[in-house]
Amino acid sequence: MKSYLDCVPCFVRQALDACRMITKDEKKIHELLRKVLVTIANANLDQPPPVIVSAMHRVIRQELDSPDPYLALKKKSTEKALLLAPEAEKTISKAENPFEAAIRFAIAGNILDFGAKTEWSETLVRDSFEKAMKVPIVDNQASELYSRISLAKTVLVxxxxxxxxxxxxxxxxxxxxxxxxxxxxxxxxVINDVTLADAKDAGLDTVAEIISNGTDIPGTHLPATSDEFRKIFYEADVIISKGQGNYETLLNCDRRVFCILQIKCESLAKRYGFSLGDWVVTITGKE
Amino acid sequence: MKSYLDCVPCFVRQALDACRMITKDEKKIHELLRKVLVTIANANLDQPPPVIVSAMHRVIRQELDSPDPYLALKKKSTEKALLLAPEAEKTISKAENPFEAAIRFAIAGNILDFGAKTEWSETLVRDSFEKAMKVPIVDNQASELYSRISLAKTVLVxxxxxxxxxxxxxxxxxxxxxxxxxxxxxxxxVINDVTLADAKDAGLDTVAEIISNGTDIPGTHLPATSDEFRKIFYEADVIISKGQGNYETLLNCDRRVFCILQIKCESLAKRYGFSLGDWVVTITGKE
Structure with a gap:
């Protein structure tokens, strides 16, 4: 998808939130914001939002002289998630449909933006995870996804x-x-997106081969990914995309993609028939 | 007051809203937005928000090659307000405290942003005006204002x-x-702010002498006003300020100012002990 004019104020707000999360120095934040405004002014809105967001975050990283300003926040997120995982796993095991239950927690994990929280509230987290099994799933393609995975030789997440x-x-x-x-x-x-080291910390190497998509765009913008990644993308039998950034970059792509996400943007919701906050398991692209 | 970092994304959103209200040409809006982003990047945040907003709107007027892009919307606003006025006047006449009732409608008039509405809904308007007599007034200085006006030789609104x-x-x-x-x-x-012609259309010349503050800043930023205006400002016995733009520019000024407004900004609300949406009749500045 292209970026909309409505994305522009949202980019600026995101940049401010990002700066605030990684530094408390108001002068530094103002300096960063000025440069981000110019970056956004020069951006080509024919590109998906994550491509413009990546340009913003390149400026932020460069100005902060930090290759991974979210590192500490990501570490904390993973630690907290690891503490929550056993209870989630217990609920999944007991569920009537453990596969769909596991999808629900994969969406719940997306909702709990650990990186954004300075104070940890166990109650808040417990509430959110209790909600996980009750929220209706919009355009629920979980059983279709189950069938596809059953028959697949390769699944790319x-x-x-x-x-x-x-x-x-x-x-x-x-x-x-x-x-x-x-x-x-x-x-x-880029931002708090999962990298190789973060994925290893989360234990992903015990269930999958971790591969890089070759870019710092917080999505899967195929023209920017590596040849190696694109080969895997086009050869995989099933592709599962997590989160809105991947969804935005893969809308109308030339592969069938199962998208698991929470709708976090009003404009996107309106244009694609969702409501803000919807939990979605949908299919995009063609095969 | 200074502008806050939180004002920055809000400026951009306001600029987008403004552009959309005055043109439907998406390409033109994008062009305008790019220039506004650069203007905001270069702005000095030590100035009150209306000063930065005025710089944005200078860019918009210049780019649209229109000295008053909101003219038609302002005309429509005044026409609609004139239709509503007799009913409001009837309610004021019947009120236990007609002075405070009149203040309430002066705030209600601020809420109904006629300029922002493309479709006119008589029901919506009636509902809002019915609400006018019920909304609690925060820091209600109406009776103090009444006493001051009673004794005044000159009142500046x-x-x-x-x-x-x-x-x-x-x-x-x-x-x-x-x-x-x-x-x-x-x-x-500037934006849909009242000018001499708009004030005459509203019949203000029948109850007051209409004067210019000498600037295109949507507030009363004293350093930018004319010498003539400042003379009147400092000599008036009572000053009444309408709306948030005037409030923001007159906070901590060296005159006592009665401010009548609705709080439309979360950051401002937090910093000055209000809640978003509060109807306020307060006193700022010193004497």
Whole structure:
């Protein structure tokens, strides 16, 4: 998808939130914001939002002289997610449909933006995870996905955030059949997106082969990914995309992609027939 | 007050809303937005938000090659407000405290942003005006204002938006005593702020002397106002400020100012002990 004019104020707000999360120095934040505004002014809106967001975060990393300003937050996210995982796994095991239950926790993991929280509230987390089994899933393609995985030789999972990856592991654990599973991470750090090191911390290497998509775009913008990644993308029998960034970059792509996400943007919701906050398991692209 | 970092994404959103209200050409809006982003990047945040907003709107007017892009919307606002005025006046007349009732409609006029509505809903308007008499007034300094006006020789009212000015007229009509009343408008068009022509359309010349503040800043930023205006400002016995733009520019000024407004910004609300959406009749500045 292209970026909309409505994305522009949202980019600026995201940049401010990002700066605030990684530094408390108001002067530094103002400096960063000025440069981000110019970056956004020069951006080509024919590109998907994650491509413009990646340009913003390149500026932020460069200005902070830090290759991974979210590193500490990502570590904390993963630690907290690891503490939550056993209870989630217990619920999944007891569920009538453990595969769908595992999808629900993979979405719940996306909701709990560990990186954004400075104070950890066990109650808040418990509430959110209790909600996980009750939220209606929109356009629920879980059983179609189950059938596809059963028959697949190769399944490619496109990861989203650190921390959340722990729940992707529980999900992959529930895959039927004997497919080879590949878990794609970002080629280098961007925001709190999962990288190779983060995925290992989350234990993804115990259930999948971790591969890089070769870019620092917080999505899967195929023209920017590596040749090696694209080969895997086009050869995989089943592709599962986690999160809105991957969804935005893969809408109308030339492969069938199962998208598991929470709708976090009003404009996107309106244009694609969802509501803000929807939990979605949908299919995009063609095959 | 200074601008906050939180103002920055809000400026961009306001600019987008503004562009959309005055043109439907998406390419033109994108071009405008790019230039506004650069203007905001270069802005000095030590200035109050209306000063930065005025710089944005100068860019928009220049790019659209239009000295008053909101003219048609302002005309419509005034027409609609004039239709509503008799009913409001009837309610004010019947009220236990007509002075406070008139203040309430002067705030209600600020809420109904006629300019923002493409479709006119009589029901919506009636509902809002019915609400006018029920909303609690925060820090209600109406009776203090009443006493001050009773004793005043000169009262200066700082206008806000076109349309809303019609209700300012009903309010001024309820002033006690025999004060000379001056109604300040913007020196030249900016957004839907009331100018000399708009104030005349609203009939303000029947209850007050209309004067210009000499600037195109959507507030009353004293350093930018004309010498003539500042003389009146410092000599008036009572100053009444309408709307958030005037409030933001006059916070901590060296005159006592009665501020009548609805709180439309979360950051401002937090910093000054209000809640978003509060109807306020407060005093700022010193004397």
């Amino acid at each position: 496109l990861g989203d955030n650190a921390g959340e990856a722990v729940f992707d592991r529980l999900f992959i654990n529930r895959f039927p059949g004997n497919a080879r599973v590949l878990y794609a991470v970002k080629g280098s750090p | 700082l206008g806000d938006n076109a349309g809303e000015a019609v209700f300012d007229r009903l309010f001024i009509n309820r002033f006690p005593g025999n004060a000379r009343v001056l109604y300040a408008v913007k020196g030249s068009p």
